[in-house]
Amino acid sequence: MKEPFIDMRLWRQFAALAEELHFGRAAQRLHMTQPPLTQAIAGLERTLGLKLFDRTKRSVQLTPAGAALLPQVLDLLDRAQALPAQARAAAAGEVGRLRLAFVSTVGFGMLPQWVRAFRAQWPGVRLELIEATGDVQLQALGRGDIDAGLLLHTPGQAPPTLQSLCVAREPLVLAMPDRHPLAQHPVVHLREVLSEPLVIFPRPILPSLYDAIFALYHEAGREPVVAQEAIQMQTIVNLVSADLGVAWVPASVQQFQRPGVVYRPLGGKPTLAPVCETSLVWMATAVPPALARWIDFVSEQLALAQVKPQ
Numbered sequence: 289m290k291e292p293f294i295d296m297r298l299w300r301q302f303a304a305l306a307e308e309l310h311f312g313r314a315a316q317r318l319h320m321t322q323p324p325l326t327q328a329i330a331g332l333e334r335t336l337g338l339k340l341f342d343r344t345k346r347s348v349q350l351t352p353a354g355a356a357l358l359p360q361v362l363d364l365l366d367r368a369q370a371l372p373a374q375a376r377a378a379a380a381g382e383v384g385r386l387r388l389a390f391v392s393t394v395g396f397g398m399l400p401q402w403v404r405a406f407r408a409q410w411p412g413v414r415l416e417l418i419e420a421t422g423d424v425q426l427q428a429l430g431r432g433d434i435d436a437g438l439l440l441h442t443p444g445q446a447p448p449t450l451q452s453l454c455v456a457r458e459p460l461v462l463a464m465p466d467r468h469p470l471a472q473h474p475v476v477h478l479r480e481v482l483s484e485p486l487v488i489f490p491r492p493i494l495p496s497l498y499d500a501i502f503a504l505y506h507e508a509g510r511e512p513v514v515a516q517e518a519i520q521m522q523t524i525v526n527l528v529s530a531d532l533g534v535a536w537v538p539a540s541v542q543q544f545q546r547p548g549v550v551y552r553p554l555g556g557k558p559t560l561a562p563v564c565e566t567s568l569v570w571m572a573t574a575v576p577p578a579l580a581r582w583i584d585f586v587s588e589q590l591a592l593a594q595v596k597p598q
Contacts, residue, residue, distance in 0.1 A: 296368060298332045299361050301325060302340065306358045309348045384578035389418045389425045389437040392520050394566060396540040397456060398589070399438065406585050413578050421493040421519060429571055435579045436570040440538070445496035446567045451575075453583065455590060456566040458539040459559065460501070463528045466550045475555035482508055485515035485533035487524050500562040501536050525549055538564050 301318060305325070308314040315322040333340055340354035350358065390399055407415060418434060425437035426447060438455070446452035462476055464484075470476050482505060491498040505512045515533040518524045522544060524535045529548035542551045554561040568586055570579060 292335050294332065294335060296365075298328060299364060301328050302332060302354075303358065303361050303365060305329060305341065305348065306350055306354060306361075309350075311348065384412070384576065385414045385416065386436070386576075386578040386582055387416045387418065387434040388582070389420045389428060389434045389439075391422060391425075391439050391566075392419060392522060393440060393538050393540055394438045395419075396543040397566070398593075402586065402589055405589070406582065409585070410581060413581065415582075423493045425569075429569070435576060436568060436582065438566055438568055440494055440497060440564050440566055442496040442500045443563055443565050446565070447569060449572070450569040451572045452567040452569045453586065454565050454567050455586060456540075457563060458566075459553070459561040459563050460497075460536040461539050461542065461551045461553050461561070462534055463525050463537050463541070463549055463551050464534045465528060465531050466548055467531070468534070468550075470552070471550045473552065476552045477555050478504070478508055478560055481534060482510040483513065486512045487516045487518065487527045487533045487535040488512075488514055489519060489521075489524065490517050493519060497562065497564050500564075504560060504562055522546075536562070 301314070304317050305311065305314040308317060311322050311325055315325045318325065329341065338353050339351050340357065342349045342351055403415060403417070406413070418428075420428065420434075420437070422437075422439035422441070425434065425439050428434040429437060429450065441447075443457065446454070462481060464471055464476075464481075470480055488501065489498065502512055513533075516527055518527055521537055521541050524537065525541065525544055525546050527533070528535050529546050537551075539551075539553075553559070568583070570583070575583070
């Protein structure tokens, strides 16, 4: 059976009488006369089907049921009082939930410090982090499962159907086993590695960067020899340490110091190394307030760090 709806005004009247234990003082506190208050309390008791007060000509006392109900009613009134401020805070993006997906490479760069700073500045926003490849992020954005994503692509290849903000740009470097003869050189030249077996991510998860790497080989008249595919950059580096081949990875991955692996930039002037961008992306439709707060925060962080993508 569905419980009857009880107007908030009745709960305020109950709380005033429970605290004053005097109809006259409670009515004065509520800016009303005593008879309507008496009728309201009687109506509340009828609706609930129980007595909340024991009344005599000289006293008013809470029944055990009324005493048990009072703390919950006071909590309800406090929460109702806070609702307007909470609504304004939610509209301003100061509270709420933000579901942010990210590719693993972002964890080597700016994301950890951004998360710490954002949570310190806006503790009312519940930031949910989800690691996911770019293709998974695009699907999740389309379904509404996430609010925004941080993904990799080559310059100018952010998904055209999404709003985007470039947050980093970096060249690819070559990860190779530390036992490789070229590991002793400070830089490597493309002609020296064209025949090396390659460990790379599958094309569907990062098509523009996959194509840029293949184009690098094709322009040199060679076809890459793919030895192994792996999804995560950490896994790719681990496979390099196992001597499965070499791998092109974003420069920030160099922070992942895996025993048995060294990182070397591509030499030559101008350098031929492909460049990748990391972009914050979100749907071009209405932006939730918490997401708008995050976009503003990221923009401020980029300005403070004087990050100016070339």
